[in-house]
Amino acid sequence: AQSVTQLGSHVSVSEGALVLLRCNYSSSVPPYLFWYVQYPNQGLQLLLKYTTGATLVKGINGFEAEFKKSETSFHLTKPSAHMSDAAEYFCAVSDRDAGGTSYGKLTFGQGTILTVHP
Amino acid sequence: KAGVTQTPRYLIKTRGQQVTLSCSPISGHRSVSWYQQTPGQGLQFLFEYFSETQRNKGNFPGRFSGRQFSNSRSEMNVSTLELGDSALYLCASSLGFGYQETQYFGPGTRLLVL
Numbered sequence: 001a002q003s004v005t006q007l008g009s010h011v012s013v014s015e016g017a018l019v020l021l022r023c024n025y026s027s028s029v030p031p032y033l034f035w036y037v038q039y040p041n042q043g044l045q046l047l048l049k050y051t052t053g054a055t056l057v058k059g060i061n062g063f064e065a066e067f068k069k070s071e072t073s074f075h076l077t078k079p080s081a082h083m084s085d086a087a088e089y090f091c092a093v094s095d096r097d098a099g100g101t102s103y104g105k106l107t108f109g110q111g112t113i114l115t116v117h118p
Numbered sequence: 119k120a121g122v123t124q125t126p127r128y129l130i131k132t133r134g135q136q137v138t139l140s141c142s143p144i145s146g147h148r149s150v151s152w153y154q155q156t157p158g159q160g161l162q163f164l165f166e167y168f169s170e171t172q173r174n175k176g177n178f179p180g181r182f183s184g185r186q187f188s189n190s191r192s193e194m195n196v197s198t199l200e201l202g203d204s205a206l207y208l209c210a211s212s213l214g215f216g217y218q219e220t221q222y223f224g225p226g227t228r229l230l231v232l
Contacts, residue, residue: 032218043122043208043223051218090161096217103173104151104166104214106221111160
């Protein structure tokens with residue numbers, strides 16, 4: 001079964017600083033990976049996803065992530081943090097299996113709360 | 119295109135009662151997945167429906183059930199509520215044909231069980 005680990009439940013940065021949120025996964029098949037953001041009292045919004053092809057994926061709001069198979073990682077970065085980036089971020093893997101039966105299930109990490117200081 | 123909608127947004131129930139939550143997917147989407155979000159357990163998959171059939175189910179007790187209608191709208195029901203069922207319940211929709219598809223989430227229904 002797939003699993004996702006997000007290192008650091010809380011990350012704090014200053015406005016304008018680099019944002020780095022870590023995600024490691026385990027998967028028995030080539031993974032499809034996602035990053036979602038959740039603002040208070042809202043649902044989840046997709047930031048970016050990796051399926052196949054280019055390993056550096058660009059998303060919305062200046063975020064990007066790099067799929068590194070050798071490190072089983074999919075870390076999320078943004079060069080310069082903005083106050084509006086303060087939210088909770090979730091890394092997820094599409095829970096597919098070789099038998100093709102595990103539809104519609106995302107397995108999520110525990111989430112990382114990003115705080116941005118002025 | 120309208121997004122995923124969930125009703126109601128907030129609910130307060132007492133132990134032992136039952137509750138029904140509703141989810142309307144994005145037009146054209148045939149798959150609806152449900153998740154429970156709690157501070158302790160995080161986001162956990164409940165089940166997924168596609169064309170009125172449950173295709174996948176998470177590790178939740180039988181008190182949690184769902185269904186999907188011919189217009190792809192979905193409901194989930196929780197019977198004999200327990201305090202631990204207090205959570206944010208999220209539904210997500212997608213086309214339903216591939217693991218690489220994006221799931222689009224609704225705003226959630228926050229359930230408080232007293």
